[in-house]
Amino acid sequence: MTLPHPLDLSRHWRDLYDPLLTHLCETGNAAWAGQLQNQLLQRFVSHPHGDLERWQNAYNGLPVSAAAKVLPNRSAVAVTANEPDQPDMRLGSLQPELEHALRGLMPWRKGPFEFFGLSVDTEWRSDWKWDRVAPHLSDLTGRTVLDVGCGSGYHCWRMWGAGASRVIGIDPGLLFLMQFLSLKRYDNAAPVDLLPIRVEDLPPDMAYFDTVFSMGILYHRRSPIDHLLDLKATLKPGGEVVLETLVIAGNEGEVLMPEDRYAMMRNVWFIPSSRSLKRWLARAGFVDIRVVDESLTSTEEQRATDWMQFQSLSDFLDPSDPSKTAEGYPAPLRATLIARKPR
Template sequence: MLKEFKKHCDSTSLSAVCTQLTELSNQAFCVNNGNIPKWQSALDDVQNTQPGKLSFKPPYIAIDTKADVSGLTRSLKKLMPWRKGPYQIGALQLNSEWRGDMKWDRVKNHLRPLNGKTVLDVGCGNGYFTYLMSLAGAKIALGVEPFLLFNYQFQAIRSLIKEPIKAFVLPLKLEQLPAQPLFDTVFSMGVLYHQKDHKLHLQQLMDVMKNDAELVLETLIIDQQHGDQIIPEDRYARMRNVWRLPSTNTLQSWLEAAGFKHIKLVDVTKTTPEEQRATHWIGDNTQSIKDFLDPENNNLTIEGLPAPKRAIFICQK
């Protein structure tokens, strides 16, 4: 996949940094991780499957193939948990924890057209949205995701696609990308609240954007009635690494302070069990959103904080 990425970069604004990104990715894949043999075995098995045509058949990213369902299921379950999706591969429905199509529905009609654009998907997981960006006509859709398991998931799905696809995922963090104006559209979805320094994250996003490029920022927020922001003392909805939850007004002020312009709040949606749910594709830990909420009041988390609600802002550099 890295060779194909390097070849495809030549015709894009990433050509000057492609070698650097490829070398960093190779280093990331060479870490000492005891799970890699299992993940590589699963990938090897999947790569023996007959590939098919890629399409989007909501809610699924679908691959039209006559693959053996039982064998493919065994292989892909070695790569659990599957958080982002869902996918349909032939007759196999891979129902991930998240219904990514619901978020995409909230985003897609507010975007500038992605056709012919160089697009970045930050913290992309297994690349579900990266595929959708490619299907929307991106010249190249690059996802960066430091968690190696999700990279193996992406490669497994990608190996099942028959025709060349302009979607790639590299095992990198945003801060490893050169601070150069490389991208026409940048997505940061479900990432900001995991950042200890939110100002730095916004600056790093701006640093890789071309002039007048578009940012799509989706993150957890609170209603203004709860104050300007909440800084969880310990966990939030049982997540350990949630640093702060701003109101939409506070988040807008952060974007303004970072230098973004034409800032628009386009959506606020409460997370429901329809969108985030436990399935048999998430492995032994079968808890999901319904387990993270107060059983007596679903407007509160199990810790007594406001229940997850997400906002989408779109703005320009």
């Protein structure tokens, strides 16, 4: 269904999510579709975000293009003209209008993206994370994929580009949703959706997804084992979890719990060693657990840009010793682990 223009989520959310809800009903998940409708009604109508109208106005300022598509296999996920001979917006008078609308959705944290040749240089080079993770994944072709804490949906597009038949991202942030929709409006038929909900809002023991990603989420959880159990509950038997999170160098049993902040973040609870994290996954019932990558986060991968003008990683490290955070803890080290739910 073509999304109404201008967008008003309090009125048009049913049109936005109708393809997904219809798909769920057609695949034997009518109960989840009904639950989801009630959650979206609450999110957009009963308890809307105070800035939602401003973000909707920015979205509504995006130029209309009758024939465009999203190219999900580029480092910068790109919106481009659908026909080779269609005039590109970068060559016309619409680029100032396009940039003004997209800047109304700042700050852009996860990406990068490109809109008709206009580069949106996000805080995170999320393509670098994808390049580290992708070589170790099972083939996503034909899979139904969940991305927990997906932000603006950058990795959702890359998952679809890797062959997934349907990708659902979940993140409660409505600014992230509006950023995602700024791409989706140009490729409305793409089987990629972002739901403004949390993993705790999903049906219990739904066993719906072939692959579930949780990247950059675990250390924000007060109960990390419960998060792992929530992830397992979303998976079909034999399904794969991809877990990327902060870790510390250390042996099994070692875990850092910051006294207050970590790298200026308040909501960081537990940072285990990779060996400890393997044990956590095993205790949560996963099998075939392996660490596929450990990488220090550099100030080239996470940094302030013209599209995210607040403080970033370089401001969160000890200026006299960048191997430590501002609080004196080890600088951010991230690990990716892949495991499987038993059949």
